[in-house]
Amino acid sequence: MNNVRDKKRANKSLPFFFRTEFKVFFTIILVSTILLISTFSFDTVPPILNRGIQPATFPKGLLVLIIVLTSIIYYLSFKRPWKKEKNLPKPFFLTIISFVLFIIISKTLDFFLAIAVLSVFVSYYWGERRIFYLLLVSIIFPLVVFIFFEMILGLRFPPGIITNLYYY
C-alpha cells in the first residue's frame, strides 16, 4: 500500500521545476501572460463610439481569471501533489511526428498524399505489417472518402500533385 502511495507521490521528492505541477503551471502562466500582453496591442474604440467596455477588456478578464485559478491549483498541489503519469511511449511521439509530416506535405505537395502518408505511417508504427491493410488505410479508404466528399458534398479539395490529376 505504502509502495503504491510512494510511487504515486514520487513527484514530491523532485526539485520543484521538474515536477509535473510546476511544468503545467509554468506553461499555462507563460502562455496566458503572453496573450495578456498581446491584448494591450488591440485597437481601442474612440470614447465617442465606445458603448460599454473596450474589446480587449473581456479577454483580459478571462486571462487574469485563468492565471489566478492556475496559481490556486499550483498552490494546492503543494499540499496534495498530483499523481505521476507514466512516461509517453515511442508510438505517441511517432504519431506526433506524423502530424508534423502531414502539415508539411499538405502545405507543400498534396492534401491527399499527406493523408496517405500519415495513415501508412501511423498504421505501420502501431504494428500493422500486412500489405493489404496498409493499402486499405492509406489508399483505398482515403480514396473512398475523397470521392464521397467530392461527389456528395460537392467539395473542392486544395490543389496538389495528386488532386490536380483528378481535377484537370
Added chain:
Amino acid sequence: MMAPLFSSKLLLVLLFGTLFGLVLGVLPGLGPTTGGALILPFTMTLDPLSAIILLTSIYCAGTYGGAITAVLINTPGTPAAAATCLDGYPLAQKGEAGRALGMATVSSTVGGIFSVIVLVFFAPILANLAYEFGQPEYFALAIFGLTMLASIGDGSPIKNLIAGAFGILISTVGKDFMTSIDRFTYGINELSVGIGFIPVVVGLFAISEMLTQSTLLDQVFKRVALKAVKLPTKDDYKKTWKTILRSSGIGSFIGVLPAEGGTVASLIGYSEAKRFSKNPEEFGKGSVEGIAGAEAANNAATGGAMVPTLALGIPGSATTAVILTGLIIHGVRPGPDLFKEQPEFLYGIFGAMLVANILFFIFGFFGAKIFARITLVPNKILWPMIFAVSVCGTYSLSQSIIDVWIMLFFGVLGFFMRRYGFSVVPVIIGLILGELVEGTLRQSIVIFDGNWLMFLTRPIALTFFILSLIALAFPLIRSKKNKKII
C-alpha cells in the same frame, strides 16, 4: 407529434442515425460527441429537420451503445457508461452477459423515453419563461451554465473552470462582433472569422483520443462471450423498476442543468441506486440494480439535456453543444421564438428521439452481438481511417486548410489536458457559450450605463447568480470532503 416523421426520407435518416450512433457508442474513444462533430459537415446536404434528427438519433443510440462495450469488455464505450462497467462486467463474467445487456437495454430505453416526455412538457414551459429574459438574465444564465462546469464528472472543479474560461477565450479570437476590431488574430486573415467549433471539437475529442490510443497499444481487452441478449426476468423487474424510474428522474433533472450530461447523471443514478437498494453489498459484484441505475440515468440525460438546448440555446451537455451548432449552421435559432414559430420542427425532433429510443432497443436486443464485434477492428486500422474522415470533415465546412491545422493543434492540446486532469468538455461548452456571455455582458453594461450593481436589481438574474454561487460552492465542499480540489 409524429406526423413529420411519416416520410421515408426521415425514417431512413433516423435508421441510419441510430445504427451509426450504436457503432460510435460501442467503439471506445469515439462516442456521440465526436461522431456528431464528424458527421456535421455531411448534414449540409440535408434539410434542417433531417440534419437535427440525424444528430439527435446519434446522441440517443450512442449513449446506449457505450453499455455494450462496458458489459462485454469492461471498457466504457462512452464516458457516460463508466458506471455501467462496475456491475455490468462482473455480471457478464458470471456467464450472464445476456442478462446484463438485457437490463442495460431495457433501462436505457425506459430512461430515454421518460426523458423525451420530460422534454415535451418542460421545454415549452422553459421557453415561455425565457420570454421574461433580457440581456442581463441571459448573461446570468450563461454564467450559471459555466459555473455548473465545476461539477462535471469526477474531475477537479478548479481545472474544469480553467478549461471553461479557456473555451470562452477561444470564442474571442477573431473580429469583435460589436466593434469589428481584431483580437488574437496576429495578422492571420483566416483567424479574423474566429476559430470554428468543428475543428476544436474534432481535435479535442477525436485527435486527442487517437494520441491516447497511441499510448495504449499494449492494452489487451478481456472479452466476455455473449450468446444472446435476454430480456430481464420478472424477478429482475421487481427488483429494479423503482431504480429505473428513480434514475430516469435523476437523469432527466441532471440533463436539464446546463453543461451537465450523461456522465454525471449515470454516476449519481448509480450511487442513488446503491443508497436505496436492499442489497447494497451486491453492488460492484454484478448487481442488476447497479446496471439499471446507471443506464436509465445516462439515457434519461439525453432528453433532459435537450431542454435547455432547445428552449434557451444553452447546451445541456457536450453532445448537445454539437447539436446546437448543427441548429445554428442550418439557420435555426433555438429559444422561445422557435417554439412559437416552428412547432412542427420541434415535434419532429421530439418524435425522432422517441423513435430512436425504440429503435436502439430493437437493434440492441437483436444486434448487440454484431455491434460487439466492431470492437474487434484493430486500432492500427481504425484510427488512421478516423483521421482521414476527421481531416476531410473539418476541411469541408469552411474549405480551409488552417482549420485542419487548428484541429491538430487542439488534438495535441486535448491529449495533454486529459493527461493532466483537465476535462475537455468545459472547453467545448465555454466555446459555444462564449459569444453569449460576452455579448450579453457588454449589452447589459450598456443598458445599465456602466453600473454593474444593477445586475442585482433584476430578480431572475440575481437568482441565477445565487445558483451560480451554489454551483461553485457545492463541488468545492464535496471535493474538500474527498480531498480532491485539484
